[in-house]
Amino acid sequence: MLVNVPGPWSPLLGRLALSEIPYTNPILAPLFIVIVLAGIALIAGVTYYGKWGYLWKEWFTTVDHKKLGIMYIILGLIMLFRGFIDGLMMRTQQALGDGPGDNGMKLMGAIHGYLAPFHFGQIYSAHGLIMILLAATPLLVGLMNIIVPLQIGARDMAYPYLNALGLWITTAAVFLIMISLFVGDFSHNGWFGYAPIFEMAYSPGVGVDYWIWTLELVALGTTLGSINFLATVVKMRAPGMTWGRLPVFTWTAVSANIIALTSFPCLQVALALVGADRYLGTHFFTAGFGGNLMLYTNLFWLWGHPEVYFVILPAFGMLSEVIPAFSEKPIFGYITMVLASFAIAGVSWIVWLHHFFTMGMGPYVSTEFSIATMLVGIPTGVKVFNWAFTLYRGRLTFSAAMLWSIGALFLLLIGGLTGMMLAIPAINYMVHNSVFVVAHFHMMLLCIVYAVFSAIIFWFPKIYGFKLNEVWGKIMFWLFSAGTFLVFFPMFMLGFMGETRRLDWPFNPQWGAWFDVQEIGIFVYVLSVLAFLWMLYVSIRDRHANRVHTADAWGTSRSLEWLTDTPVPFYNFAMVPHINALDEVAWRREHGFMDKKPDHFKAIHMPNNTPIALYIGALTFLVGFGLTWRVWWLTLASLILAVILMIYRSNKGDPGYIIPAEKMEEMDRESKARMLSDDSHQVPHGGGFSGGTVTAYAALDRDASGPLTPPSDSRHL
Amino acid sequence: MSHGHSDPIHHPEVQMATNRNYITGFVVSSLLMLAATILVKDHVLPSFGLLLAIIGCAGIAIIAQVYFLLHIDISEHNIWNTVALVMFIPLFIITIGLTWWMFSQLYMRTMPMMPGMPGMH
Structure with missing residues (x-):
């Protein structure tokens, strides 16, 4: 049933042989040496710095x-x-x-x-x-x-x-x-x-x-x-x-x-x-x-x-x-x-x-x-x-x-x-x-x-x-x-x-x-x-x-990703924002709600890390390599192992973990502090809600933001 | 992200999954495949009839697999699956239909049938 391959084949190594390594090629051989040396240097560096x-x-x-x-x-x-x-x-x-x-x-x-x-x-x-x-x-x-x-x-x-x-x-x-x-x-x-x-x-x-x-x-x-x-x-x-x-x-x-x-x-x-x-x-x-x-x-x-x-x-x-x-x-x-x-x-x-x-x-x-x-x-x-x-x-x-x-x-x-x-x-x-x-x-x-x-x-x-x-x-x-x-x-x-x-x-x-x-x-x-x-x-x-000291790095951005802290914390949004308009950030800037902070926090649910994805990726590489060289034991073993890992992971599932509300509040405060949020309300006003005039670099008028109040349903989960 | 319905066991697709369904799906599609294989192997029908018969078997097998193995029906909780399925139908017709049209035109021009030649049609 399997096609006969020309040239040698062994059950252990398939078609692999020393002659398949192009060590006499004047481009590949030096490249290989350079890559090996660079790899060693990288591993040594990572080990040295722990x-x-x-x-x-x-x-x-x-x-x-x-x-x-x-x-x-x-x-x-x-x-x-x-x-x-x-x-x-x-x-x-x-x-x-x-x-x-x-x-x-x-x-x-x-x-x-x-x-x-x-x-x-x-x-x-x-x-x-x-x-x-x-x-x-x-x-x-x-x-x-x-x-x-x-x-x-x-x-x-x-x-x-x-x-x-x-x-x-x-x-x-x-x-x-x-x-x-x-x-x-x-x-x-x-x-x-x-x-x-x-x-x-x-x-x-x-x-x-x-x-x-x-x-x-x-x-x-x-x-x-x-x-x-x-x-x-x-x-x-x-x-x-x-x-x-x-x-x-x-x-x-x-x-x-x-x-x-x-x-x-x-x-x-x-x-x-x-x-x-x-x-x-x-x-x-x-x-x-x-x-x-x-x-x-x-x-x-x-x-x-x-x-x-x-x-x-x-x-x-x-x-x-x-x-x-x-x-x-x-x-x-x-x-x-x-x-x-x-x-x-x-x-x-x-x-x-x-x-x-x-x-x-x-x-x-x-x-x-x-x-x-x-x-x-x-x-x-x-x-x-x-x-x-x-x-x-x-x-x-x-x-x-x-x-x-x-x-x-x-x-x-x-x-x-x-x-x-x-x-x-x-x-x-x-x-x-x-x-x-x-x-x-x-x-x-x-x-x-x-x-x-x-x-x-x-x-x-x-x-x-x-x-x-x-x-x-x-x-x-x-x-x-x-x-x-x-x-x-x-x-x-x-x-x-x-x-x-x-x-x-x-x-x-x-x-x-x-x-x-x-x-x-x-x-x-x-x-x-x-x-x-x-x-x-x-x-x-x-x-x-x-x-960058502000959530909105360019001062004229429009969509939601510019609302959260810079750099983005691992939980993305301390509180999931309520969306009010197309181009939410532009809308908030227009209405002066950019620096509104949530009045309360909720516990959030995050997924756990897992090495299984990495293992399965490595196994699929072995499957591909084994199939290429027709090393059947390697192919079968990697494939079976990958399937076992998938079943194991599916049965185990991931309950994730909960970050309590108090912890969220603390992390949000730290994240805001890292932004040096002193500048964060220097956001320009009138930032171009649909059709309006646009003034991204206009002189700041801090008093204008005072009397505005956010809508009551802003920032609710 | 709410946690109320996060337990996968309570998802309707999982609730629909029973051993009996899996076995039925497996048996039905295996039988259809076997039937198609026998039909082709023994040439029990004229060629066009054979084509229709295989297509029929494949169609029923698809429906059986979608229902028994993938647990997709047209109820409310499967609305997104239904949307995907409906989107897939014109795609299916377009790709198979245009391919068929293209090859029929190609054969007309490149593969004249000689008498006595074991042909593709």
Whole structure:
């Protein structure tokens, strides 16, 4: 029943052998040594400072949505860096390998450039998979994790333990793809995989298996997360937080997670069928025995297109929070913003075929999908106009976060217009599989990256209590934008000139100049990475000078997360606030209720930490690793152990713990004292309740706040 | 967060879960699967009839599993499950329907049936 693998196999080690470790590779071997040394240094450092207990107690076993979100973001940033290095290697390969003849060096067996085709194939496959599923997705899930419960006035996610499980399973996927660098190799047939190249007969190595199980794990983690987000928003909203008062970011999180929940199973099924082909010898995606190659492409993009909206929608939500805050106006067209999010989510289900217009299913089918694809432009256009009208006559502050948001709008425009071009089948037939398509979707994904950096800068003070350095944030923005322009403008040109995707050897010497421009661009990107690291260093160094003393870090923020203390205490809100309006914080600022303190406290119920999520995550990694190398005992043992742990935890449950009211009062006092709340009532008045004039930096008039009284039902549970 | 109904044992979905329901669900879906397998294995029907029969089995199996194993009915306390279920139906029709349409058009153009060829339809 099991497929016979080529090459040696032993019951104990499966396909593992010393020859699978690329210790002779002049790139990977030094990298491995550097990583081992860095790892030893890290472990030694943590041991020296005696931080293991702290890490275990505060981070590894935590179920706090903010800490899990921070870990998601760290994971996403690390993988963004890894994917960037892959991009750097690809750019360098094409710059070096362009033109006829060989490189004369035969470096690592490469005739052109410095990478052999097999190695280059792994790099672009890993780049795509990492950037979409292990960089963009964790970054967005992390930000949603932190912000969504705060925006709806919840103490945590609906299922805190499930949240931790999602993080650790995603981390297992990251470990699996990272270990493929040093043990064995990775898939070389693109991030989405081509049938039938990924079948055993054509890809006998372990690369495709790594690819299958990495994708399966990240799909599992994300699906668990999406269930959690939906349950949280449906069930955990603060009193008064009606659907009509949800902040736009939360709405986009809802729409994005609906499509994640409904689409990720398609991916899991498609990959399970690939797994059945490779492990059990079935023929779902081969041409023989009734299989169909195109069925794989169909199933994959059935997930793949909703997935790209899953990553763009939260990014739209972030723009919808940042732009009003720095325009000192409410978002223009709240209702249409929400409807547009759901329209995009709905349309995402009927457009997937535009990823393979050239399959040959004829004009009628193509026309339907072409029109459906163009329909996406309508709700997206509504959003862009809403942002533009929010900016219009606003009191604009060009802070670093705002610059990143505006940059995202420009990229959205370029990406959207080229997307409209690609939606036309006639054009698609011309530029299909060219780097024009690659440049198009990089515009869209970079739009997400811009929104994420904007959001990180915007929400950082809420979580850590100090602002990131504005100057370096702006320097990074301009370097990043210059890099984007220099890399992707030539890529559009090369696409028009007929360069196909994934060329390890761009044969045409006339493309050389464009590759050189791209190479310069990628080094400008390197500078922007350095600027980012320097921004973090400077910000942490000067954290006392940049400390935020108010709940509302920017003075013009609008939604509920800015009401609680800065930095956010682990219980989020000492007393769950009563929501009175859309843009609650703006409403309270308008009415002078920002510094109203609760007159009494109640006991609260919090979840306990648990290491079981971490254990199950580690076990899923072993399952993936065992399946990849066909070490059956390891796979079975880890799987059974994971199931036993799940059953154990389900039976044990978590009663949580109660913090009594007196303790809450004391903690709230301490938290307020840490904010140095002397400044906290220096909040500007008239802060832009819908349609009103906006004065964020007006001269303070302390007496004006005196006679106002809060509504009697404010701050009731 | 109130604690009154936080005990999962009192949730209606859990109350609906009984051993008998689980066993019924398991037996019903196993029988349907077996029936479909036998139908396909022995080719007891003409091909289109076979297709309808398998689809019918799958449909009944889905309903049985949703009811017996997932404990979803259309009562008041399951309102959110019902919402999710209703949302899922158009999605199901769209994805399966468009896929079917696309492949039928594709086969029309790429897979002409030769007489005597063991085909896919």
